[in-house]
Amino acid sequence: MSNMDAPSIAARQAEPVSDSAEPLNPELFINRELSLLEFNQRVLEQAKDERLPLLERLKFLCISSSNLDEFFEIRVAGLQKVVELGQNQRGADGLSSIDLLRDISQRAHALVDEQYRVFNEVLVPALDEEHIRFLRRSSWTPQQDAWLRQFFHDELLPVLSPLGLDPAHPFPRILNKSLNFIVSLHGKDAFGRNSGFAIVQAPRALPRIIQVPNEIKGTGPHDFVFLSSVIHAYVDDLFPGMEATGCYQFRITRNSDLLVDVEEAEDLLEVLEGELSQRQWGDSVRLEVAHNCPDHLWQYLMQTVQLDPADVYQVNGPVNLNRLMALPDLVDRPDLKFQPFVPRVPRQLQREDIFSAVRDADVLLHHPFDSFVPVVEFLRQAARDPNVLAIKQTLYRTGTKSPIVDALMEAAKAGKEVTVVVELRARFDEADNIDLAEKLQDVGAHVVYGIVGYKTHAKMILVVRREEEGLRHYAHLGTGNYHPRTARLYTDYGLFTYNQKICKDVHNVFLQLTSLGKVNKMERLLQSPFTLFKGMVERIDREIEHVAAGHPGRIIAKMNSLVEPELIRKLYRASQAGVEIDLIVRGMCSLRPGIAGVSDRIRVRSVVGRFLEHHRVFHFENAGKPEVWISSADWMERNLYRRVEIATPILDDKLRQRLITHLQAYLADTAQSWHLQPDGGYHRADHVQDVAVQQRLLDGDLV
Structure with missing residues (x-):
């Protein structure tokens, strides 16, 4: 949480925000990385919330840990690389890369300490009360000790490879985020030399x-x-004739961003396949080590992987x-789960x-409250319908064994024209996307990898069907990925439409993605980067x-992240002009609300x-003629300038009002x-009335 004094900001920034190209005072911007750490703190708070089922609280702790891993792999790694190259940049918030790394380290250490406090002092005792014990x-009984020793010898020892360290056995390469142990040894080794240290790596296949x-x-x-307790207990058995005087777990987080020169790549798929094999061996970013590890051991590890004490x-x-x-x-305890x-x-x-259903009227799906099955069925029916001539779709993340991909393959095998835009650079899904691209190509689908320099993040399906009136188009446009599993975990909207103007726009976007030609002016859709x-x-x-004309001004916008400086500038200007603005931003938000004369x-x-919360929805009151848009894009530079994204207007009056009702429910x-x-900083809402929007949506109150 920033230590900036809010009244001092207001005193210096009460004058109107200019629309000129001059940058705003950095004090009007919250750093995006620190904002992301704040979001992770909010996730961790869910692990403390006694109103939630206990095992679900444990999951929130795990999500907080996983989020922090990715934060270090991508964002901290990128900042460290900038500093390493001597490019000490300053962001819109005024922080230099060096200052930001210092602040991140302080806040991340505090967050990690809190994660383990919640685990040890809150969740473990609560689980113990429910007879779920670590x-x-x-405290092992002799019988438990005997069973665990046998388990170690039967299941663990055959796959463990202890590595004694000496000039012929240098420090091994440590896989990104793998579990490892540094072991101090006493006694002579098999060749009569004094023993020193060893490294034990735990394969990921082990539970x-x-x-x-x-x-x-x-x-x-x-x-x-x-697993760490079992290895620690019987680590002596890995070093016959020597005594293990200490065994301490550690883990190294590495830079996991792929460095691909897309401008030089002749075949993006081949280049990415080559890079993926190196992802696990990027530069070290963070060292985690057991709290009781002696100073000389963790310092040895730190120096070996070239990190600083702050890391x-x-x-x-x-x-x-x-x-x-x-x-x-x-654990089969339904009473402890959602x-x-x-x-x-x-x-x-x-x-x-x-x-025929979509031809009658637009249909809006709201996942996960509405099933994702109709999206799969839409493609299956298109694959089997003799009147369907072509199917076009974008794929960003689909998951393995995807029914979406199966339906597209069925259509291609049936002789239909199937065109799929696969974004190979969807972070951490690159390998899956390479695999599905190859599968689709093998059955005759046309596969392209989007636009060099621009990730294709739009969520679109277009079906071309022969009907009595001639060729007609059907479209599905969404805010989330075509991924059945995440459709049960993420909130997203998907629109089925027969509106031929929208469908024509979708057709033109696909034409642009495949032919690289210029798109005629869109009639209904908005598209980035244009x-x-x-x-x-x-x-x-x-x-x-x-x-200014005397009408109420009103904006409600829901998104994952808001960090684009020019849009923040515009929102400040709108606030000063008298527009009432409510923003529902799940994660990063660089805008500072509630500053007198600026954003009050x-x-x-x-x-x-x-x-x-994953859907992006934008509502503009428009003097009593409201507009509502759903989109694949957040208000971030990358979404607006460096990706192919789509925003779709909701034209049906009933569906538009339904979305406005949903937004108002979020505000309540x-x-x-x-x-x-x-x-x-963030303050939790007063929950005396305990009105939970997600539960209302589950209960069907807002259908």
Whole structure:
């Protein structure tokens, strides 16, 4: 949380915000990386919330740990590289890269300390009360010790390769985020030399938590032991004739961003395949080590992997809390988990022929509350319909064994013209996307990899069908990926439409992606990097004009991130002009709300709940003629300038009002909302009434 004094900001910034090219005072911007750490803190707070089921609270702890891993792999790694190259840049917030790395280290250390405090002092005792136990070595019964020793010899020892360190056995390459142990040894080795240190690497195939069978004396139905505890207990058996005087777990996080020169690549797929094999061996970014590891050992590790003390995190527990995500699946306790739900299928799509349903009226799906099955069925029917001539789709993330990909392959095998734009550079999904691209090509689909220098992030399907009137188009446009699993975990919208003007625009975007030709002027859609930013600015300006003409000005915008400086500038200008603005921003937000004379009509909230808030929705009141857009794009530089994105207007009056009702419900949430303060910190909403928007959507209150 920033230590900036909010009143001092207001005193210096009460004059109107200029629309000139001059940069705003950095104090009007919250640093995006620090804002992302704040979001991770909000996720961690869910692990403390006693209103949530216990095993779900454990999952939130794991998500906080996983988020922090990616933060170091990408964002911290990028900043370290900038400093290493001597490019000490300053962002819109005024922080230099060196200053920012210092602040990140301080806040990240505090966050990690809090993660382990929550684990050890909050969740472990609560789990113990529910007879779900992590057995410490000091408490093992003789029977448990015997079973675990046998488990070590049968299941672990054959796959462990201890590496004694000497000039012929240099420090090994450590895989990104892998579990390792540094072992101090006493005694002579097999060749009569004094022993020193050794490294033990735990293969990823090994389970990080081991369930002790219930029939072992003294064991309960849900008793577990950490893999690290088992290796620590019997590590002597890996070094015959020597004594292990210390065994300490550690983990190294590495730079995981792919460095691909897309301008020089003749075949992007081949280049990415080559780079992926090196991702696990990037530069070291962070060292996590057991809290009781002696100073000389962690300092040796730190120096060996070329890190500084600020990059070392000493932890009191397993070095990878995310591995605890496996626990809820091992414990059959429905009372400690969220109640299962069955997604709805809109009545309009319950008829057999999806095409006739969409022809009658636009259909809006709201995932995960509405089922994702109609999207899959739309493609399956298109694949089997003899009147369908062509299918075009963008794919960013689909997951493995995807029914979406299966339907596209079925269509291609049936002789239909199938064109798929696969974004090979979807971070951490590159390998899966290379695999699906090759599968689609093998069955005759046309596969392209988007535009060099611009990730294709738009979510679009276009079906060309022969009907009595001639060739007609059907489209699906969404805010989220075509991924059945995340459609049950993320909130997203998807629109089925027969509107031929929208469909023509979609056709033109696909034409651009495949032919690289210029697109004629769009009739309905906004597209980045061409018209989306300009379209949003024009609509903000229009609200300012309406206020000047005596009409109420109103903007409600929901997104994952808001960091683009020019849009922030416009929102400040709109606030000063009298426009009321509510922003629902899940993660990064660089705008400072509530500053007198600058942003006192802007309110920002973040909703963190059972489902990951993922949809992007933009509502402009427009003097009583409201516009609502759904989009694949956040208000970030990368989305607006360096990606192919789409924003789609909701033209049906009922569907538009439904979306406005949803946005208003988010603003009324008092259970899962956090309010951004002028100083960059967040305060949790008063939840006396306990109104949770996600639960209302699950209950069907807002259909």
